[in-house]
Amino acid sequence: MSVGGRDRRRLDAEPLTRAAFAPFGDVIGAGEEPGRIINDGRAVRFDDLAKVEVAADGGRPTIALFRTEPATLPVSVDALERHPLGSQAFVPLGGARFLVVVAPGATPIAREIRAFVTNGRQGINFHRGIWHHPLLALDRESEFVVIDRFGPGENLEWFELGDERLVVTLESGR
Amino acid sequence: MSVGGRDRRRLDAEPLTRAAFAPFGDVIGAGEEPGRIINDGRAVRFDDLAKVEVAADGGRPTIALFRTEPATLPVSVDALERHPLGSQAFVPLGGARFLVVVAPGATPIAREIRAFVTNGRQGINFHRGIWHHPLLALDRESEFVVIDRFGPGENLEWFELGDERLVVTLESGR
Numbered sequence: 001m002s003v004g005g006r007d008r009r010r011l012d013a014e015p016l017t018r019a020a021f022a023p024f025g026d027v028i029g030a031g032e033e034p035g036r037i038i039n040d041g042r043a044v045r046f047d048d049l050a051k052v053e054v055a056a057d058g059g060r061p062t063i064a065l066f067r068t069e070p071a072t073l074p075v076s077v078d079a080l081e082r083h084p085l086g087s088q089a090f091v092p093l094g095g096a097r098f099l100v101v102v103a104p105g106a107t108p109i110a111r112e113i114r115a116f117v118t119n120g121r122q123g124i125n126f127h128r129g130i131w132h133h134p135l136l137a138l139d140r141e142s143e144f145v146v147i148d149r150f151g152p153g154e155n156l157e158w159f160e161l162g163d164e165r166l167v168v169t170l171e172s173g174r
Numbered sequence: 175m176s177v178g179g180r181d182r183r184r185l186d187a188e189p190l191t192r193a194a195f196a197p198f199g200d201v202i203g204a205g206e207e208p209g210r211i212i213n214d215g216r217a218v219r220f221d222d223l224a225k226v227e228v229a230a231d232g233g234r235p236t237i238a239l240f241r242t243e244p245a246t247l248p249v250s251v252d253a254l255e256r257h258p259l260g261s262q263a264f265v266p267l268g269g270a271r272f273l274v275v276v277a278p279g280a281t282p283i284a285r286e287i288r289a290f291v292t293n294g295r296q297g298i299n300f301h302r303g304i305w306h307h308p309l310l311a312l313d314r315e316s317e318f319v320v321i322d323r324f325g326p327g328e329n330l331e332w333f334e335l336g337d338e339r340l341v342v343t344l345e346s347g348r
Contacts, residue, residue, distance in 0.1 A: 043241065
C-alpha cells in the first residue's frame with residue numbers, strides 16, 4: 001500500500017499473550033493463573049489482573065463504555081496517542097477480537113511498533129504513558145468497558161507517524 | 175417455601191433502572207445518556223458511569239474477572255454482605271442477566287430488601303458500604319469484569335437474615 005508514492009510497511013499482528021505484552025501493559029483474561037473459589041463454590045475469582053494507575057495530579061478511577069464500529073483489515077496506522085497521567089483498560093463485552101497497536105519508549109519509533117490481536121476473551125490495560133493506537137475492534141460493532149482516569153490536567157498526547165505510517169493486518173488475512 | 179416451618183417471603187425482582195437503583199449504586203449501561211463521539215466518528219464514549227470509591231485506608235482500584243455458575247430460580251437469600259472500604263462494580267462479558275439484591279441503611283431490614291434483574295446489557299456498581307447479595311448470574315455460566323478495592327484492612331462484613339430469609343424470583347418465572 002503506498003503513501004505519497006512510498007510503500008507502507010505491513011505489520012502482521014501477533015497473538016496477544018501476557019509475556020509479549022508485558023512491556024506495554026496487562027492482559028485481562030481468566031484462566032492463565034489459577035483462580036480463587038468464592039461464593040460457596042459457585043464462582044472463581046481471578047484477582048488483580050491490571051495495574052490501574054490513575055491518581056496522578058488529582059485523578060480518580062472512572063468506568064466508561066465505548067461502542068465502536070469494527071475496523072476493516074488491513075488497518076492504516078497513521079498516528080499513536082498516549083495518556084501521560086493514567087492507565088487505560090479495555091474489556092470487550094460481546095466477545096469481539098480487537099487489535100492492539102503499541103510502541104515502547106518516550107517517542108514512537110516506527111520500526112519498534114508492535115501489533116497484537118486478542119482472542120475475543122481477552123481485555124487489555126495500557127500502562128500509564130504507553131503509546132498506542134485508539135481502539136480497533138474487529139468482527140462487528142461491539143461494546144467495551146473502559147477503566148481509566150477522570151481528573152484535571154492534559155491527559156492526551158498525539159504522535160503522527162508521517163512517512164513511517166504503516167498498515168496492520170493478520171497473517172491469516174482474517 | 176418454608177424455613178423451619180415458616181414461609182419464606184417471596185420477592186419479585188423488578189427491572190433495573192438508574193432511578194430505582196440510585197440509592198444503592200450505579201447502573202453501567204450505554205445509551206441512557208447521549209454519548210460523546212470519538213475516534214474520528216467510529217466510536218461513542220459513555221463517560222463516568224460509576225462512582226469508583228476505593229481509596230480509603232490505603233486502598234487502590236483493581237480489575238478482576240469472576241467466572242460464575244448461574245443461580246437457579248427461585249434464589250434463596252439467606253445473608254447479605256458489604257464492603258465497608260470500597261465500591262464494587264460488575265459488568266457481564268457475555269450478555270448474561272443477573273439478579274441484584276440490596277438493602278439500604280447500616281443494618282439490613284428484611285422488609286426493605288430490594289431485588290432487581292438486569293437486561294443482559296447492564297452492569298452495576300455497588301456504592302461503598304451498601305449491603306448486597308453475592309453475584310447471582312442467570313441464564314448460563316458467565317464471566318464478569320469486576321472493579322473493586324485492593325488494599326489493607328477488613329473489607330467484608332456479613333449479615334445473616336435468620337428467620338427473615340427470603341426467596342427472590344422473577345414475576346414471569348423466567
